[in-house]
């Protein structure tokens with residue numbers, strides 16, 4: 001099979017790889033881009049609508065974000081809204097009501113404080129009492145038509161974009177990239193990159209479809225990115241902890257997204273209820289958080305890849321020990337294991353769901369088989385800490401980037417692509433039309449460095 005040479009080769013055809021393909025094709029003068037995807041379709045794994053919560057994370061209902069993080073995520077989320085607005089129509093961006101729900105005196109006091117603190121950044125959010133909540137989401141506020149007993153308030157809105165089918169968005173990015181003028185855009189599906197080798201002035205990527213040659217390589221291969229980095233001697237101070245997320249279905253009882261208040265001690269986002277863009281007759285609840293010893297959910301194998309990317313040693317064990325010695329986290333981990341055990345799981349999960357919809361009974365819950373994905377959480381072995389957000393490896397004096405993108409990596413795909421495009425432009429000496437990105441995708445304000 002003959003060699004093919006490209007300016008930039010992107011490994012991984014999820015939302016991250018597709019967003020970068022689009023941004024490079026439209027806003028830089030790069031000559032040629034190849035995107036190589038292991039499976040036979042675009043966004044087959046975590047970016048598929050069945051795998052994630054389909055939320056456009058704007059920072060308004062995510063009580064696990066600081067104000068600073070919420071502002072940044074809002075700006076990145078808005079890039080998707082601006083992108084959608086540039087198209088005649090789209091099949092990926094949707095408006096549903098959304099709210100943070102507080103239950104009980106303590107949570108209500110915390111939410112009121114947060115609402116005030118975040119008001120300047122999110123002026124469209126309103127503080128709702130039980131009556132108003134009942135108008136927007138009757139199943140949350142009422143049991144058999146009567147108010148639920150606990151005090152509830154919510155911070156919410158009804159006319160903002162809140163849901164994204166990221167699989168459809170990935171396809172839209174690739175269509176838009178192909179429409180960009182005089183660029184060579186090559187997409188290879190069923191094309192697993194088995195090895196990346198470094199040469200003096202280029203990289204060679206071995207795949208079943210032959211060797212691809214690149215001046216710059218970006219690896220956005222989800223949980224697999226670290227393994228490819230390790231092959232080249234990078235990211236040896238990191239491990240991947242794959243956190244699977246499962247969901248449960250009930251018949252449609254919510255009109256929009258209902259997020260709950262975060263327990264600050266817990267590393268993963270609190271339970272929420274959402275409409276399901278691919279199953280609109282149902283309400284989806286979740287995700288759970290379960291450590292799985294594999295790098296992909298619902299595909300065969302990748303157990304060995306997990307062990308190779310975990311690189312179990314004293315430092316990794318220390319991170320596990322620190323997590324397990326906290327009783328709140330320990331209980332949470334055991335509870336999430338139990339959420340996977342048939343029969344027991346409905347009963348246990350119903351208790352958590354009743355915080356959102358008090359009338360739900362265990363028998364209403366259906367384990368959503370085949371739904372859910374895997375968050376590649378990074379363990380930083382130097383600081384011996386579990387990192388909660390996204391992580392990248394950008395080796396100095398190399399033309400390489402490796403991205404690991406747990407939540408909110410789908411929301412921030414264009415923000416991440418913009419960041420990567422600046423590095424690529426600098427190192428390849430090509431032009432990035434930053435002003436056009438700022439005007440067209442960022443509403444006139446650049447992302448602060």
Ligand SMILES: Cc1cc2nc3c(=O)[nH]c(=O)nc-3n(C[C@H](O)[C@H](O)[C@H](O)COP(=O)(O)OP(=O)(O)OC[C@H]3O[C@@H](n4cnc5c(N)ncnc54)[C@H](O)[C@@H]3O)c2cc1C
Pocket residue numbers: 011012013014015016017036037038039043044045046047048051052053054055056057191192193194220221222223224244245246287372373374375404405406407408409410411412
């Ligand atoms: C339960 C759950 C809920 C979530 N909810 C949200 C949410 O509501 N909002 C949000 O913004 N984010 C959410 N996320 C996170 C979001 O799904 C991810 O951040 C996002 O999908 C990551 O996209 P990606 O393209 O980086 O990775 P992926 O979608 O995992 O894509 C990586 C691609 O690389 C390919 N690949 C791997 N190895 C190779 C190789 N060697 N050669 C070629 N290709 C390869 C894979 O096949 C895959 O297609 C959620 C995640 C989970 C698990």
